[in-house]
Amino acid sequence: MERYVMKGGTPLRGEVVIGGAKNAALGLLAAAVMTDEKVKIDNLPDVRDINVLLSAIEGIGATVNRIDAHTVEICGKGIHGLSVDYEYIKKIRASYYLLGALLGKYKKAEVALPGGCDIGSRPIDLHLKGFRALGANVEISHGLISAKADRLVGNHIYMDKVSVGATINVLMAATLAEGKTVIENAAKEPHVVDVANFLNSMGANIRGAGTDVIRIVGVEKLHGTEYSVIPDQIEAGTFMFAAAATHGDVTVRNVIPKHLEATTAKLLEAGCQVIEFDDAVRVIAAEPLKPTQVTTLPYPGFPTDMQPQMAIVLALAEGTSTITESIFENRFRYVDELARMGANIKVESNIAIINGIEKYTGARVSAPDLRAGAALVIAGLAADGVTEVDDIQYIQRGYERFEEKLRGLGATIERVANDHDAQKFKLKVS
Numbered sequence: 001m002e003r004y005v006m007k008g009g010t011p012l013r014g015e016v017v018i019g020g021a022k023n024a025a026l027g028l029l030a031a032a033v034m035t036d037e038k039v040k041i042d043n044l045p046d047v048r049d050i051n052v053l054l055s056a057i058e059g060i061g062a063t064v065n066r067i068d069a070h071t072v073e074i075c076g077k078g079i080h081g082l083s084v085d086y087e088y089i090k091k092i093r094a095s096y097y098l099l100g101a102l103l104g105k106y107k108k109a110e111v112a113l114p115g116g117c118d119i120g121s122r123p124i125d126l127h128l129k130g131f132r133a134l135g136a137n138v139e140i141s142h143g144l145i146s147a148k149a150d151r152l153v154g155n156h157i158y159m160d161k162v163s164v165g166a167t168i169n170v171l172m173a174a175t176l177a178e179g180k181t182v183i184e185n186a187a188k189e190p191h192v193v194d195v196a197n198f199l200n201s202m203g204a205n206i207r208g209a210g211t212d213v214i215r216i217v218g219v220e221k222l223h224g225t226e227y228s229v230i231p232d233q234i235e236a237g238t239f240m241f242a243a244a245a246t247h248g249d250v251t252v253r254n255v256i257p258k259h260l261e262a263t264t265a266k267l268l269e270a271g272c273q274v275i276e277f278d279d280a281v282r283v284i285a286a287e288p289l290k291p292t293q294v295t296t297l298p299y300p301g302f303p304t305d306m307q308p309q310m311a312i313v314l315a316l317a318e319g320t321s322t323i324t325e326s327i328f329e330n331r332f333r334y335v336d337e338l339a340r341m342g343a344n345i346k347v348e349s350n351i352a353i354i355n356g357i358e359k360y361t362g363a364r365v366s367a368p369d370l371r372a373g374a375a376l377v378i379a380g381l382a383a384d385g386v387t388e389v390d391d392i393q394y395i396q397r398g399y400e401r402f403e404e405k406l407r408g409l410g411a412t413i414e415r416v417a418n419d420h421d422a423q424k425f426k427l428k429v430s
């Protein structure tokens with residue numbers, strides 16, 4: 001199995017260019033099949049989750065033409081199957097966006113029920129509540145969710161909890177429903193706004209995305225479009241925290257600084273300098289790092305997807321910090337791995353109490369999930385000696401050419417396929 005092997009201790013310096021937002025692209029790709037006309041999407045990240053969703057889209061009969069690594073043309077005209085296999089859904093939960101997209105377009109869809117995930121229980125009750133409110137009959141049996149409607153009719157839908165997935169899924173179905181839908185307590189994440197903008201560019205009538213009330217007036221059909229995915233705020237934040245943890249100085253390019261405000265605020269509290277440009281941010285690390293308190297919250301709060309990377313920085317701060325995880329209950333699984341590198345973190349329920357240490361020491365660790373995996377790589381780059389991170393297939397789900405981009409900032413890191421190559425790396429750097 002592939003792994004990353006790295007020698008830490010070099011401050012990251014220089015510039016890195018951020019790709020398109022994976023989580024926005026997942027919504028856009030599903031929405032693209034809602035028209036029979038061609039849709040061209042660029043600034044697509046070339047990562048595993050995107051490639052799996054593209055296969056699922058091909059699997060239902062749409063035409064997928066990959067023009068280059070970051071551009072795709074999709075045509076939903078040839079769709080014959082309205083059923084999305086477990087084969088895809090077990091690899092990425094976001095293939096359930098095809099439920100909202102197909103239900104809106106064909107008034108009928110069937111998607112395998114997503115299985116459990118490694119960051120906590122991930123119910124889909126709000127997605128189903130939304131579809132039912134639009135008039136769909138939704139049933140779960142034999143591991144499948146089936147949604148069917150004679151007509152979809154707009155309605156007033158209150159989301160009991162802020163959910164990115166439910167907001168996007170219901171938004172898609174409501175776009176092709178009759179009449180007006182109001183989604184209250186909607187998620188305000190930039191990727192929700194991106195999906196709404198994309199659908200509007202296809203002829204939808206959606207207002208209020210980015211606020212907690214989204215109003216949709218259903219249209220009869222959608223048309224083709226060309227669209228560019230927004231920059232990935234989580235990839236950007238990951239590099240910002242990597243700069244802080246390694247005592248570096250990194251300019252992160254092709255970003256929307258407004259989407260990074262929560263990350264920037266916490267880096268400033270940790271004592272770092274953050275300079276904002278029109279489409280870039282520069283992070284100059286603090287010496288020493290200061291402790292602070294963080295609570296994960298829906299946007300514009302501090303993102304749960306950035307929580308492990310923040311912990312890597314705070315575990316090196318001078319004093320005691322806390323991180324409260326309020327979105328997913330099982331998102332501290334990296335703590336035991338980080339302890340192997342010397343970190344002093346105690347988890348009580350959904351709060352991590354972090355007592356700063358001076359330095360990590362390199363060790364062999366495993367990525368428990370996508371973001372925690374990226375966080376462990378950052379720890380390895382800040383550590384004394386060599387670190388090996390296993391299970392990097394999680395990291396590859398969401399970071400394109402991760403090790404290459406880090407090398408561009410001066411990191412000594414390689415992706416290796418086996419013990420022999422890991423050994424070669426160690427001899428080279430020792």
Ligand code: UD1
Binds near residue numbers: 023026122162163326
């Ligand atoms: C999306 C992101 C994920 C991020 C998360 C929170 C994608 C593909 N993934 O996941 O990276 O960590 O937002 O920002 O965009 N909930 C319910 N019922 C539901 C749906 C959700 O109770 O029907 C709860 C969840 O358990 C969780 C909270 O709502 O506590 C937020 O989850 P949600 O925003 O739906 O996350 P995802 O869309 O799955």
